[in-house]
Amino acid sequence: MDPIREAGTEPHAVQVAAGPAAGHTAVGSDKRGESRIRHWEVGDVKITSIMETADRIPWAPLFPAETSEHYKKYAWLVPNFVTPQGQIILAVQAFVLEIRGRRIVIDTCVGNGRGREVPQCENLQTAFLEDFKSAGFDPNSIDTVLCTHLHFDHVGWNTRLENGRWVPTFPKARYLFGHREWEYWQEVLKENNHDVRHIVDSVQPILDAGLADFVETNHRVMDEIWLEPSHGHTPGHVSVRVSSRGQEAIVTGDVFHNPVQLAEPEICSVGCVDKEMSRQTRREFIARYGDGPVRLFAVHFNEPVGRVVRDSQGWRFSTD
Numbered sequence: 001m002d003p004i005r006e007a008g009t010e011p012h013a014v015q016v017a018a019g020p021a022a023g024h025t026a027v028g029s030d031k032r033g034e035s036r037i038r039h040w041e042v043g044d045v046k047i048t049s050i051m052e053t054a055d056r057i058p059w060a061p062l063f064p065a066e067t068s069e070h071y072k073k074y075a076w077l078v079p080n081f082v083t084p085q086g087q088i089i090l091a092v093q094a095f096v097l098e099i100r101g102r103r104i105v106i107d108t109c110v111g112n113g114r115g116r117e118v119p120q121c122e123n124l125q126t127a128f129l130e131d132f133k134s135a136g137f138d139p140n141s142i143d144t145v146l147c148t149h150l151h152f153d154h155v156g157w158n159t160r161l162e163n164g165r166w167v168p169t170f171p172k173a174r175y176l177f178g179h180r181e182w183e184y185w186q187e188v189l190k191e192n193n194h195d196v197r198h199i200v201d202s203v204q205p206i207l208d209a210g211l212a213d214f215v216e217t218n219h220r221v222m223d224e225i226w227l228e229p230s231h232g233h234t235p236g237h238v239s240v241r242v243s244s245r246g247q248e249a250i251v252t253g254d255v256f257h258n259p260v261q262l263a264e265p266e267i268c269s270v271g272c273v274d275k276e277m278s279r280q281t282r283r284e285f286i287a288r289y290g291d292g293p294v295r296l297f298a299v300h301f302n303e304p305v306g307r308v309v310r311d312s313q314g315w316r317f318s319t320d
């Protein structure tokens with residue numbers, strides 16, 4: 001395996017965080033973000049993380065309150081993934097994959113200025129788009145946007161506000177949404193008792209602009225990049241496999257929200273729609289990728305890249 005390059009935080013437009021330990025926990029409007037940009041390589045695929053936020057939040061309700069002391073069993077979780085005080089560090093980031101002139105964005109975070117039920121995501125005002133540009137990505141140069149699922153923290157920057165209208169942020173891209181995932185959201189929309197504002201402001205405008213393609217859960221984007229079903233968190237949830245020149249990776253989406261779930265895959269997040277299926281998916285995922293060559297790129301991990309390895313206590317996350 002080639003040496004892995006991680007460039008660290010780069011200078012960019014609006015530097016508001018000093019690094020992984022900084023973070024901004026302000027809740028409510030006018031919240032600034034994390035502004036961390038990092039790079040990795042998987043064979044010929046260059047992967048860039050643009051981190052929108054990395055909040056310190058209480059264990060519950062993200063995870064069941066009765067598991068709130070479990071992190072103490074796993075010293076490796078502190079301080080990168082859980083604070084010494086037992087708060088979860090929940091990152092939200094987008095990954096940009098580049099290979100042979102293609103530019104593919106996976107998951108588009110929360111977005112600015114949105115009404116959301118989750119307090120730390122309500123009416124964000126982060127520098128995400130400025131960071132995206134200062135990382136070298138003109139939004140017009142993105143050819144593909146891929147959402148692992150359609151929760152609000154994975155679709156936000158699909159759109160941006162322009163003259164009071166939500167318009168596509170990446171007007172030259174095809175946006176790939178899971179056919180099965182979209183069917184599920186059609187049902188949710190019919191039920192009329194869920195917060196679907198993110199579908200209205202971040203998904204529907206993409207359909208209206210004619211930029212959406214609905215794909216199967218094993219869709220191949222290109223030779224090196226394809227989808228892999230990982231249902232449970234949502235019914236059509238997918239992960240994204242990357243393979244290039246003998247190097248392997250998987251962008252996990254929301255199979256895991258925190259690496260404590262590698263040690264205890266039975267812990268579900270509050271957002272898991274089918275909890276039992278999500279547990280089964282996590283167990284299968286660990287069985288398939290544990291102690292193997294595939295590196296995880298985890299959307300909600302504060303240190304997002306590493307492998308699933310076994311130690312005397314069981315499975316853990318070993319960062320690059």
Ligand SMILES: [Zn+2]
Binds near residue numbers: 151
């Ligand atoms: Zn999520």
